[in-house]
Amino acid sequence: MAVSRDLRAEAKRALADPVLFAALHRFSEAYLPARDEALAGVAFEELAERISAIRQHNISRVCQLADMFEQRALESGACVYRAPDAASAVEYVQKLALERGIRAVVKSKSMISEEIGLNHALAMSGIQVTETDLGEWIIQLAGQRPSHMVMPAIHMTREEVARLFSDRLKIPVGTQVSELVAVARRQLRSHFLDAEMGITGANAAVASTGSVLLLTNEGNGRLVTTLPPVHVVLVGYEKIVADMDEIVPLLQVLPRSATAQRITSYVSIITGPTEVETRNGRKPKELHIVLIDNGRVKMSKHPVFKEAMKCIRCSACLNVCPVYRLIGGQVYGDVYAGGIGSVLTAFFHSKEYGARIGEFCLGCRRCVQYCPAKVDIPELVLALRQEHVAARGLPATANFILRKVLPDKGLMHGLLRTASRLQAPVTTRRGFIRHLPLVFHEVSRNMSLPALARQPFRDRFEHSSVGSETVALFAGCLVDFVYPEIGEAVVSVLRRLGLCVTFPEVQSCCGIPAYYLGDRKTLCMLAEQNVRALAASDPRWIVTACPTCAVALKKLYPEVLSPDAGLALVARTISTRTWDFASLAHRLIRDKMKPVVDGVPATYHDSCHMKRSLGVSGEPREILRTLGYRLHEMKESDVCCGFGGSYLLKHPGISQRIMNRKLDCIKQTGVGTVFVDCPGCLLQIRGGLERAGVYLRVEHTAQALAASVAVSESKHKECVI
């Protein structure tokens, strides 16, 4: 079924949907300020640490907690069924409904019921299932799939909902939202009152008491759990907490992260059956709790993916995801959306399908900052991709490029040049070509990509042994082949400081492009090559003007080389000595800088790796301000520019839309200069502006500093640095 979806085509359609675009963007813009307000006075980081620790502990004893929960729930009078998989869970509910002669079921929103395909199965048995959450009901009437975890019908306008209501319900309906809501209230009343079974999910299951926790806003959850004589709760193993104390942090964080509320309108905790009204008077209701595994126990035992069991399904990660807000959950996900959805899908449904959904993840890491359970979603998506590549292999061209070309810089440059000549690229006056070399990809038709430097940095670098301490420069591909001038700027600043700058020749691509394509093997190979090259001269510092390379050197190499103790030791030394340019410059020359421009207005774009992987955002700004730039912060300065390395090639349409948004944010500031610290962002933003015919200066912080060196020299002023 869903596995055969053509995700690319669906993404294309979603990108062309203006209503979806406007709705998701409006929501994502409103979300963060509202969330911050709801979190006022709450120590989010501490709370998130606590949630993460609680869940980690619970994952490690999930079966034990399930046993305890089952026993307590049984003692409270509930029936408990432990379903190993989706089919058995469905069968249990179906059988129960048929045995009781149930014809009508009301449901409150439950993702796990969608995961197991319950509605469809019940409908096949002739049972009428009515979703009662307003958004879910709309989607059900429309025969669609939800586009958002918390707001399933966010992609529909009020006019569309009105049309749907009058079509399906055969009544005239106005387009006021209040009117539409009133129609829903009236229509659903009889369903609540007449239903013979209520089905809900649960936000938590408490092992020590056998209770289930339900959070709702509309009040449908209370009616579904109160009116019908049979209540079925579907709950996944990951929802089990040890005791009531563990509910408290969940209550603090879930509504705030999900809908930016301090608490939902209704919180219900149900422990055992209560009384219900039937045609024959009051009697105890039947409470059935279906505890569903469906891949969860396996996940909890997996060394890497157990991390995803921490997820509390708040959707914060989706609300801040730049891809999700373009294509929505109908495309980016199946039942569970976004990056986390791809990982959950892989375990609950199919590995291959999950990995395909995960292809939409940019790896910008914005979600990680907001996840209240501290799930490293992009790492999990990447791990999934790696597993997939390890099992299926890479496409042949990619394989050749990654394994043969990347390690050999000479070959790479030669190939790039030949290919670009063969393609006869149109180089505009600003040095952009319309075609990326064929050897790298075919899809780049509509993009302005930079012309290759006539001479790579490695050939332009002038060796010199003058200087006190040694700084080894790690160039990375973009600086080496496309922007050697950034490398030269770095060299000039550092030499000006009296340092001896070296360029270890054997260095190659940092390996992250391969890593992001799921090719860990190539990363390992390049890590070894680079670590050896850099260690050879025993430099005091290693500097790179590319934050992505810095992440590879500082974080990835020690990890991927850990199987070889000797190499790992060297990698760790390299790691501690590696600096991104802005941080090193800030450390070495902070006190020596003087203004060289007079309040020139500029703005700064935070690169994903710089801000979120390296945690650097203040230093470059301080440097720029000290140099005399007046910084105007753009909106969403730390949202990805859409480059994402190979993402640009994989999903050009999405990448471009993300970039357009970035360009809008830049243009809104009204400044003439944009500074960045990542050559990838520079490529993307410059290219985008060029295509849009907007001529703004886009430069690397190193270039600003280098220019200040030049200015101070020409003016014979006091030394700037």
Add this chain to the structure above:
Amino acid sequence: MSGDLIEVFKESARAALAEVNESQSVSELTAQIVCLLEDYRPVSAVVGGDGLIERKVKEALVAAGVEILPVHKCSAERAVVGICCYEMGVAETGTLVADASAYDARLVSSLPPVHVAILDSDGVVPDMATALSRMYMRPQPPAYLAMVTGPSRTADIERELTLGVHGPGRLVVFLLKHDGDGGARDGSQP
């Protein structure tokens, strides 16, 4: 209970779009409820629970010509207003907390479009943790714990906040206070 905590509760509950009133005595409370229902005449009500306060409320409403319906689902569905008492209020969030194991308690608070909640100001606690631990330390913990914060709401259509989609669209809280001379809850002492 400290006055500050009550102020925090009122503020939080109002932020969640509940209306909050104070009553200095049970007789003032009943008068206030009667007055509130004037706007809805002809009006029918369902009252959950059978404590002293609920009985006083019922008496006052009957005297004022309000139709009190027996509590079952069809009448609760017909009633304009549902009235019941809560045991605790959480200052941090403006949440009302009650052991709603009794079916009636849930019917009156979830079916009618207007919900009147009565809370003894002694029941205001600082946070959720306190409320939960008090509830579950009891020898007979609730089979159905209800926590209610503001009216029923949705933002499912174009993110426009709309009240009263399935539950009450109006939540009116009456905080029954003590004026310090011990005589505030006239009639409420056994």
